[in-house]
Amino acid sequence: MQHVSVAGIYLIQSVVSFYTIIVFLRLLLQLTRADFYNPVSQFVVKATAPILNPMRRVIPGWGGVDVSSLVLIVVLQVLQLMAVILMLGYPLPNIALLVAWSVVGLFGLVLNFYFWAILIQVILSWVAPQSHNPALSLIYQVTEPVMGFARKLIPPIGGMDFSPIIVFMVIQLLKILVLGSLIQALGVPQQLILGL
Numbered sequence: 293m294q295h296v297s298v299a300g301i302y303l304i305q306s307v308v309s310f311y312t313i314i315v316f317l318r319l320l321l322q323l324t325r326a327d328f329y330n331p332v333s334q335f336v337v338k339a340t341a342p343i344l345n346p347m348r349r350v351i352p353g354w355g356g357v358d359v360s361s362l363v364l365i366v367v368l369q370v371l372q373l374m375a376v377i378l379m380l381g382y383p384l385p386n387i388a389l390l391v392a393w394s395v396v397g398l399f400g401l402v403l404n405f406y407f408w409a410i411l412i413q414v415i416l417s418w419v420a421p422q423s424h425n426p427a428l429s430l431i432y433q434v435t436e437p438v439m440g441f442a443r444k445l446i447p448p449i450g451g452m453d454f455s456p457i458i459v460f461m462v463i464q465l466l467k468i469l470v471l472g473s474l475i476q477a478l479g480v481p482q483q484l485i486l487g488l
Contacts, residue, residue, distance in 0.1 A: 297379050304379070308372040312365055312398075313405060314339050317434070319361040326433040331426045340364075369394035369401075382481070389478070396474045403471065407463050409435050414456050 318340045320326070321333055328337065340361075347360035370390050377384055384390070409431050416428055442455035442462075 301376050301379050304375050308368055312368045315361055315365050319358055320434045322358055324434050330430050332430045366394050369397050392478050393480055400471055403463050403467055410456050410459055
C-alpha cells in the first residue's frame with residue numbers, strides 16, 4: 293500500500309508541476325515579450341487558455357503582470373500540497389499555512405526552472421551552436437533578462453561568457469539561504485520538501 297501512495301504522490305507532483313511550469317512559462321512569455329508566434333509559445337498559450345481565459349474575465353492584470361496566471365500557479369501549488377498531505381495521511385493545516393508553503397514551493401520551482409533552462413542553453417550552445425530550434429530560441433528569450441543582468445556584472449572576457457556561472461551560483465545561494473530558511477521558518481514537513 294505504501295508503494296501505491298508513493299507512486300500516486302509522484303504522479304500528482306509530476307503532472308501538477310508540469311502544468312505549473314507551463315502556466316509560469318506563459319507568464320514569462322508576457323513579461324519578457326517573447327515571440328508569441330514561436331511554436332512552443334503557441335503550445336503554451338493553447339494549453340493554458342481554457343483555464344486562464346475565463347479567469348482573466350474575473351481577475352484583471354495589474355501593471356503589465358498577468359495576475360490570473362499568478363493566482364492559477366498558487367492555486368495549483370495549494371491543490372498539489374493538499375493532495376500530497378492527504379495521501380500521506382496527515383490532517384490539512386490551515387489555508388494560510390498552505391498558501392505560505394505553496395509560495396515557498398513556487399519559489400523553489402522558479403529557481404529550478406531557471407537552473408535547468410540555463411543549463412540546457414549552455415549545453416546546446418556547445419553541442420549545436422548554430423541551431424535554430426524554436427524551443428532553444430524561446431529558452432534564450434525567457435532567460436535573457438537574468439543572463440543579461442549577470443553579463444553586466446561580469447562582461448564576457450576573451451570571448452568567454454561567465455554569466456551562466458554567476459547565475460548558477462546565485463541560484464544555489466538562494467536555495468541555501470532563502471529557500472532553506474523559509475522551509476525551516478514555516479515548518480514545512482520533511483516529507484513535503486521534495487515537492488518544494
